[in-house]
Each structure stands twice: as structure tokens, then as C-alpha cells.
Amino acid sequence: MARTLNLGILAHVDAGKTSLTERLLQLGSVIDEVGRVDHGNTQTDSMALERQRGITIKSAVVSFVIDDVTVNLIDTPGHPDFIAEVERSLSVLDGAVLVISAVEGVQAQTRVLMRALQRLKIPTLIFVNKIDRMGARHDSLLTEIAERLTPAIVPVDSDPTDLLATLDDSVLTAYVDGSLTADHLRESFVAQTKQARTYPVFFGSAITAAGVPELMAGLVEFLPSAQGDAQGPGSGLVFKVERGERGEKIAYVRMFSGTIHVRDRLPFGKVTAISVFDRGPAVPSASVAAGQIGKLWGLTEIRIGDQIGEQHLRTEHHFSPPTLETVVVPANPAERGAMYLAMSQLAEQDPLINLRQDGVISLYGEVQKEVIQATLLNEYGIAVSFEETTTICIERPAGVGTALEIIDEGENPYLATVGLRVEPGTGITFQLAVELGSMPSAFFNAVEESVHRTLKHGLHGWEVTDITVTMTHSGYWARQSHAHGTFDKSMSSTAGDFRSLTALVLVNALKQAGTVVYEPMHSYRLEIPGDTLSVVQPVLVRLRAFPLSSTPRNASYLLEGDIPAAKVHELERLLPSLTRGEGVFECAFDHYSVSC
Template sequence: MRTLNLGILAHVDAGKTSLTERLLHEAGVTDEIGSVDDGSTLTDSLALERRRGITIKAAVVSFALGETTVNLIDTPGHPDFIAEVERALGVLDGAVLVISAVEGVQAQTRVLMRALRRLRIPTLLFVNKIDREGARYGGLLREIAEKLDPSTIAMDTVVRVPGLRARTRSLPRTDQVFGAELADLLAEHDDAFLADYVRDERSATPERLRRSLAAQTGRARVFPVHFGSAITGEGVEGLTEGIRHLLPAAAADADGPVSGTVFKVERGPAGEKIAYARLFSGTIRVRDRLPFGDGKEGKATAVSVFDQGTDRRRPSVEAGRIAKLWGLDARIGDPIGLEPPTRTEHFAPPTLETVVVPSRPGDKGALHLALTQLAEADPLIGLRHDERRSELSLSLYGEVQKEVIGATLAEEFGLDVDFRASTVICVERPTGSGEAVEHIAKAPNPFLATVGLRIDPAPTGSGIGFRLGVELGSMPFAFFKAVEETVHETLAQGLRGWQVADCTVTMTHSGYWARQSTAHGGFDKSMSSTAGDFRGLTPLVLMDALRTAGTAVHEPIHRFRLDLPAEALGPVLAALAKLRAVPETPRLNGGECTLEGTVPAASVHELGQRLPSLTGGEGVAESA
């Protein structure tokens, strides 16, 4: 039995969860098709998801298609929850990107398609809602080719069936025109196919076309397009055949060394931590001791494998499958066993931040604990504790995410909170070099440690580097490790309250007092250096060095793309100048214009609000 870990992705309201429900019904997992509007879908299990009718957390459900076991991951479509999509991409063998036949290619559709292409994830496109008023076919195919990828091919044709009960049907394309179109597309990416086809067009037999289409779809070179309706079931059979025959199964070696990755963490009824993991190699059995994360180890106390719509307890899980593991104090992104070939950082990090305040002052400790647990399930919310102001801050993608966090705190933890107005997350970068040193046993140094540090600017995007400018053997390794860890912790908040980025910290001086004993042979803390001395002294020295270097605050910048009528270019350029955007040379195509450039994150929302009035409602904005 082959296994396929399949992701369903889409712009919000394209019908992604409805398609998931239809696939489960067609596979015999459910007797009735759940409704998003009624809150009866299988994968939207959170009460908040059912109330709002949107997917918030990625959900896993399994079903069989012939000889293929499909582990389907239903991901959120709203851009505020792009972090859930981020984590799912790293464990997929293939994907279905859902597009509305009415709204067409939307901003989030393009963001998702770019990530799928960049990561070479084999993808089928499913154009949903062909039964809706305003649904398009030929024009939408051209739009898909222009905005997503030119290497797409329609596998179906859409026809209107006359009569009293007129409806739209999706029929597989099998005519000669389709064969010639498919052969031309495949020849663009396969030199051997091209050589044979040029020599003799009859070499493009239906069987060879099918084999080559499957091979090139599996390499993410070609993207088949299916048409249908998740609500009526029209065209879904053709999509399931594409899933079975065109998307590659998981490559897995059950006898190899254990290698997996954690992509989701949740809490059980008793508060126990449950890790969702994709296993790339090896086999995990109950009671196995497993290395995970950064040098940690734990015992798998229970294993649950997804099967026919739910998860079932099993004694083991083999490579290629997705499992729920108990007993591991793991975080999202932690490797299990050997480092797996996961893909990370596909989307921009959050650019907004908000302060969370409990309605009852006495709940501050409980709020910190609750937010810590939420951060385990979603590391990108970036919980930050400002000790000087005694405030808790969260990173956000948007205002809807703020509402979801507030509802979660109320429902799961019984905490009512208020949020302050969201602000843009900035970073501090050193403007020069600075150096400071504190010597042991010299005032005002209260610690039994010598620490000297120099901070220098580094290229944008390089992060924080730590180097030794002293001999590694000049003091115990644990003391150097304490300094390095404390450097990273201290730079989480710089001179102006923002995280310090893109710098190199060099340790220039070191010194300690060796372990000493009293006359009675006991360890004397007052005469011996400990790691705590270095953890206490490092922030003081580092901040002195940073003050000497100086810092500048930088706000995040987004790339934007605007599609608009050519006559609206002048007013749009004037508006972009007021928003501090930097546009590139516009590209004109008849009466249409495409404009790309960069814009400060703080101006993105206003740009989206102003664009409709500037373009008569015809402009489309995309930013990332």
C-alpha cells in the first residue's frame, strides 16, 4: 500500500474544506458531507472554526484511494494563519491548490503557488464552484497560465447540460486537440520526449503521454488543472484519479535510521503534550527512546496513526506515515532522530505586534502560562516579555489572528484579555562597532568572571553570530556556552526596545577563578567562578558595547505587486509616494499594467484600502 501525504491549500473561501469533506465522503469515510456553514465539517474541529466557518489550525485526516493511503492535511486559507501552512509544506509529498471559478486567481493563491513551485512540490490545481453563477472556464485558464504558471493544462472541459434541471458538467478531455496540446507541453520539459515527437508524432501514444505527464507532474514541472464542484461532487472523480496516478507516493525506508519532523503540537484532555510528526525514515515503536530537538531525548509512551478518517492507537509507525506521538516534550520544527530533509521559512515572518493585558490584574501569571502554551503550538506568535514595562507582547500576521487568540484564551483558559492597538515589529541594527570589558575582582564588577565583548555590524539577513577572540581552552567550555547563550537572550531587546539583528559578537577577554575549597574540603562558591557569574555579567558588558556602537531602528519592508488598469497608473504612483513605497518600472500589456516594488509594512493595509477607489475597483494587490 503506497502512502501519499497530501496538502489542500487555497485562498480563503475558495472551497478547500468543502473539497476535503467531499473527498472523505467519496472515499467512504463519512456517511454525510459536512457543511462549513452548518459547522459540521470533520476537519474543522475547534468551536471557533465552526462558528466562523474558517480553518484556523491544520488538521490531518486519512482515507484510501484504491491502493493509496492518503494522509490529507487541510490547511487554513486566511493569510493571518499562514504559519499553519508554513509547517505543513515541510511534510508534503503533493498538494491540491483550490481556485474559485468565480473569483479566480486571488492574492493568497499566488503566494501559495510561488511557495509550491519554489519547493518543487508536485501540485494539482482544482477549479471549484463551476456550478456557481459567474463561473469561468477559458478566460480563467488564461489567467491561471499568466498569474500562476504557464506549464498548466486543463484535464477537463466544462459544458452546460440543457433541460429543466440544467447544470454544469466537467468532462475529461480525450480528443486529439487535447493530445496535441499535452504533447507540446510535455516536450518543453523532456528532451527525449521532444526528440521522439519531432521524429514521429505517432510516438506520443496515449500510454506514453500518461507516463510522461505523471513523471513531469511528480517533478513539479507540469501542473494539471481539474474542474468541478465540491458541493455537488461534479469533477471530483477526475481529481481523485489525478491524485492516485499523477502525484508521487512518499519515499520511505522503514528499516533505515529514524528521521522525522514535528509540524504540529497540541494538548490532550489532561494537558499532556501531543506531537504530530511526519516520519521520513525508520520505524518508531511504543517505548522507544528517541533523540529530538537540540540534544533532548524522550520515550514514546504512545503512538497513534491516521486511518480512515480518524487516528488509531498502534504499536508502531513506519516511514512515510504521519503519527501522533505522546511522551516527547517537543516543539514545532524539532527533528526526531536524524535531521530530515524538511523545508522551512517559505513565507515572511509576522510584522505586527500587540500587547496583551488581562482584564483582571491578578491573572497576569496565568496569562503568561497560557500564552507560553499557545506559543508551543504556534512559535511564530513570538511571545515576548518586556520586564521593564511588565508587559506581554505577541507577534501577529493580522487582526483576525488577534481575535482568535482572545477567544482561545477565554474558552480554553478562562482568561478575559484586552489587546492594545497593533504596531509594526521593527528591529535594531548596530550602526558601528563597540567594545566593552569587565575584569574579575575589579569594581564595579560584582561577578567572579572576566568578560570582554565586541559587537560589529553584519550583512542584512545574516542574524546574530558569535565568535571567540580568545583561546577555547582558556576556561571551561560551559562558561563559553553560558556567554554565547546569554548574548542571544540579551539581544532580544536592544537600546530602543526592539530585537537586535544582523551583527557579530566577538568575545575578546575571558577569565575565571578555578574551583576552590575551604579548609574543610567543601566547595566555596565565594571563591570559585560558576556559569551563573558569566550569565550575570554578559548582559552588562554587551549592552555597554552596544551603547558604544549605537543602533538604528529599521521597519520591515514588503514586496508588493499591483495589477491595475493602465489609466490608473498615475494616481496609484502618487499614492505610493505618500505611502513611502518604492515602485519599479511598470509593465504595460495593452490596457493592463503590472507594478511591483517595496513598501513599508506599516503602509500595506492602507495601500489595500486605497487601491479600489484609485482603480475603479479593478486593482488587485498582493504583498509578501
């Protein structure tokens, strides 16, 4: 019986992820020649901008076959500015390959990706690429991987007994009584990998193909196939949305259960066409079934993250949110409306852009800003510039606050009673301390909607989070009408009354509690020549990037600490001149800290 494996290829930028994808497609007989990222002729980097810059910007799906297994391979961006593309892909994977350069080793993005894979328990193989390059490492790199990613690694050509004996009681027992066989050991190794408890390591080179056939065999042996009943209830997840040549919306969906057919009616529209991935790009199909990834046309109302069917699928965030924002400004003021429409379409493909009416967008970094600028010019003919990039801070409640407005009392202009209490919490939680039947559900829904909308802008202008909002009082006037049956709005509560009053009450409760502004902080590792330490340290202090540790390493120093997200770009700009171009800097979002 044919099997399907939905596989993600993940890596820090320039580790060779897209080159590995090309080699897998060539060995899988999908392409005759391997494309080169630097030549702009790879299968998955189809955007003109991707070919120009030599980086992956959008996740792409392509398919090949190993024995009886159809592999739907999702090539994801490696640059941290496009981590949102990776996040959307994680929710649809059966397994993953994490690519690490044998020269550069474990980098900032590598650690971020590995933490997400472990958190989601996605079975993962590690492929150490570029073993043909000058400076490639083996033993020292394995030590680095064990220390910085996970100790549960085993090179596939090594004896896994020691590790498996700590994870599998049957291996330990068989080892002690002398009955452990090679087959028993291999079965345990495979089983533990499929449970994301062990991580086989392969060494090779995507450019020369060394070690890639062994990796392909490992995909089939160590990673689990897609599960799901094609005859069961429909259940799928939309992880990518793009626009076709005619501007039509195309949704990429991973089906976990059931089958979708052409002409099926879904809450987002009627399916007018379907294609599924088969030995290369997607091909037209009458349906897409459990385990498959398909492209759906006709769903005009669908968005990234939408679920098809009734089953709840895991869609929580796996990475940190954007920490920067800027304002997009059209070169021609008359094109503001067209620019906003174009940006709205880009936000469909990347919701974390979080486009606002005033042209403000959220960003992960400066490269993302350049890509947006080039896309607007190349695809929409709209030239834009950006205001200065600023940091996105958050607010958290400093204490407990309460506020109450009673219907028809004091200066309350609305036909509603709303009492709220705010206090520190985790995330944003809305709960009731009043009877659910004390007023119509539409009014409770209006209160909750208003709470979430109001928290978008706290006392200092930033989103309020890590807060629990409790509704302590409620009241309304029932629907009133005149003798001839017409509705009397002046004597009847409406959902609008509750939305408007909730915003006022919540702000008053926040004022009583007070809020504190927190700024995003990145953890960093900085390796510099030893003789530049005295020059670099004062700059780190000025940028509030105080080292928490300083470790001498032969002729260099390894500095580790925290740096405000707002200062990362400046440090990256200054570092080459401070360290003769020899400084190696990596960082990733870590936490929020009270703003100075």
C-alpha cells in the first residue's frame, strides 16, 4: 500500500537546505540536473526575488518517490526574517530534516528550529552538509550538536546501544543478559526516532551527493508515514495562501482525515479546482485525501490557519512574534489606496505582517522590509519607502484594577452594566464571574470582543498581554417596543452598548492597575578575536548588550548575553569594523524585559 510522508527541510540560512532539496529531487528522478541557489535555477525558489537574492523567502512544496513512499517535501526559508513561513509549515509535518553546515556548525536559527521540533515532538533526522568543504568538522561538531541541540543524537554508522539503553527497557534488559541482537537494536532505534526521542545524524554533501542516498533510505526507515482515514470526517489545515496569475486565491491544505472533492462546498466557498503533489509540482486532481497536500481554488474567503472540518488541529505559535514595526509610505500619495490593497494581499500570505489602516506593519528584520519593498514594485508597480523601524514593546498589568459602570446611573451613556477586574495572568484570558444566563449570549460575546480589541492599545500605546480580565457585573434592558411593534432602541440594550461601554470600563480598570512597558530582548553569542575585546566591550555596554559570560577560546573570546531587539541591527553594522571582519554574531528572541 502506497504511503505518504510530509517532510520539512529546515536549516539556518546558507546551511545548504535548498541544495539538499535539489539533490533529493534529482536522485528521486524528478529533475535531470541539480539547480544551484547561486545560479537562480532551483525548483523551489520560484519567486524572481528568491532567485535574485539566492535565499528562500516563501515555503514551497514539491514531491518525489522513494520505493513505495510519496514524499511531499516542504522547503522552508532559513533566514530568520521569514520564520513565519516555517511556523506555518510545522503544523502539517510528519517528519523533518534539520540541515547543519559541517563548517559553520550549530547557529542561532538552528537552535530555534530544534527547540520547536522538540516541543512539537516532530521526528527529525539531522543532516550535516558540506563535508566536502574546507574546515568541515566531524567529532567536534557532534560534540557541539550534543551540547547545543540535544544529547540524544546517534550517527547512523555508530553503535546506539548506550543511548537506547537509557530510553528502552527492553534494550537494557537484553544487553544485561547478553541476548541483544542487531535487529532488536535497529528496531528500537527506529521506534525511538519515530517518537522524537532519538535523532539519527547523517553526514554528506548536497553538492556532490555524498551521503544523500543514505539519508533517503533513512527517510523511509526512521520517519513515520502520514496517518488518517480517507473515508473519515473531513479535517485539514491551510498552511499557505498565494495568488495565481489572474489574482485568484490558492490555498495549500494538508488533509489529516477525509477527502475534499472538486465542487464541494466549504464554509470558505466552493472548490472549483484541486491539484495534488506528485513527482514534482502539483498536478490536477479530482480530490485531495487524508495524508496528502493539495492546492485548492475557489475558496475566496479562506485564510492561513483556517481549519477544514470540525476537528481541532494544533495551530498555536511555535516561534516568537515580530519585534519590529515600520510605516509603509507610497512614493506617490495618490497610490495610497492601491498600496493598501496590495499590502492586504501580502498580509493574506503572511498574517504576521499585521497590516493596520495607518500603514503600520510588523517585521522580523530589515531583510523582510527590503523584500516587501521589492515585491510591491515588481508585482504591483508601486514604489514605497519606509519610516524608521521601531521596536514593538508590550504592556503587562502592574497590579489589580477594577471598574464598574451601571446602567442608567451616573454618567454612563450606554444601556448596559459592565464591571471588570484586571490582574496579571498568562497570555490574554477573559472569564466570567457572573451567571452565563444573566443576559443574552450576544452581549457576552460583544464584551469579550471589545476586551480583546481594547487590549491592542494599552495605556502607553502597546498591546497589553499576560492579563486576566474577569467580568464581575452585568446588566441590560430587555428589548422594548411601541404598541405598534416597532423596536425602541432608546429603551433597549444592544450589543453596541456593551462594546462601547466595555472599552471605557476596561481602560479605567487598567488605569487603576497600572501597566508596565516591556521591550523584546534577544540572547546572543558573539565570538571575537581576543585582541579586540577591549574595543568591543564598551560598544556592548553602550548598546545595553551586557555580556553575562565571557569564555576565552584559544586566541578568541566567546561572549554571551542579552541585547535589546532595537540594538541588534546597530551591533551587526558595527561589528565588522570592530573585529576586522572576524566577529561571528548570532542572536534570537529570548524574552521581554522592563523597558529603560
